[in-house]
Amino acid sequence: MRRIKLTVAYDGTNYAGYQVQPNGNTVQAEIETVLARMHRQPVKIVASGRTDAGVHALGQVIHFDTSLQMPAERFVKALNAMLPDDIHVKQAEEADALFHARYGAKRKEYRYYIRKTEDPFRRHYAATVTYTLNLESMCQAMKLLVGTHDFTSFSVTKAEVEDRVRTIYETEVLEVDDEIIFRFVGSGFLYNQVRIMVGTVIEIGRGKYEPADIAQMLEARDRRMAGITAPPHGLYLWNVNYEKVD
Template sequence: MRKIKIIIEYDGTNYHGWQVQKNAKTVQETVQKAISKLLGEGVGVTGCSRTDVGVHAYGQVAHFLTDSQIPGDKFSYAINNLLPDDIVIKHSEEVSEEFHARYSTKGKKYRYLIYNAPHPSAIMRNRSCHVRPVLDIEQMKKAARYFIGEHDFAAFQATGGQVRSTVREIYSMEVSGKEDNMIYIEVSGNGFLYNMVRIIAGTLIYVGMGKLQESEIPGIIAGLDRTKSGKTAPAQGLYLMEIYY
């Protein structure tokens, strides 16, 4: 058996998240069907991150096993011929038996995109979060610095998450913009809790609106109380950018 690693880009608008579900179209199911059709065999695809409904990806990583003799770097071309336009295999390669798309990871990078303008964008409506009030980006930048490092992020986890520990390390977090009314939040870390990035984004939006002061962030982190942080920002603004191995 050969193990093939693939890097997937997708627009999550038309999918019920990544993971296969009953009675709902998902990215994982769509990719599995395309590969199974190509190879004439049932293929299971193991992904790194279970992105939610409406979340996008530039760098979702997955792997599958096959007896096919197609060269590793050619799988991307063959699979793309069988996929819809909103899913693309950007890269494929044969990897060692020890590689695992999920368990071999050392970290992830996400981007959250805010469209900060009086009126929503027709073009970006499914690819960004619209915020009407003018956001103070400098205060958001100051607030972002407090998240960097190892902390217990229990105040930034949505209900439904099942983990042994809520301690995570944030390697970097940057807020930038506002060219063309866009504000970007980029964050990388060794792992993320359920909806953690979206809650951090919602908290930074509150800071930008003046509903929270940047100096309150350390207390919110230390307090471990989800009710003290901001609202969970909408899914359509979130992008899985890269997986670190």
């Protein structure tokens, strides 16, 4: 058996998330269905992590084991020929037998897009925030999220994991034309963590909180202390890195 690593992009608009579930179509189900047709038997795939309904990806990483002998790069053309148009395999490569898409990930990058004006062509790809935002305050708040912290206040109350300590290496806020982009690079992220951080920073931009309140929110370890959860459709899993972090 060989292990194949895929880098996949998808538009999450019409999916109930990445992970297979009883009700609703998912990205995982679509890919596994095509692989099963190719192999004439079920094939299980493992991803770097799941994304929620409406969330997009430019650099989701997946691995699977195969008995097929065709070159790894040919999986790109073969899979894309059968996958729906809103899922696209960007790269396929041979991986070490010990490679693991989820447990081997060292860094993940997420980006979140908001628009300052309504745009029907971007309504599924950026959240709309029409009120005035203080970009400087938002940048100050984002910097306070960098480091190793307990992010309990920025995760759902009933999280599946007990350890909520994560490390954020980089944050950034960019203003590009009529959009604002939030960028986060970290060791990993809790369920809804990025969306809660974005929602909180947006409320800081509105003046509901001060940038310095981020420190108090982290210290409180209480979801009620942080801001709203931003909607899913502005969020993108941008990149997953497997190289050792210095």
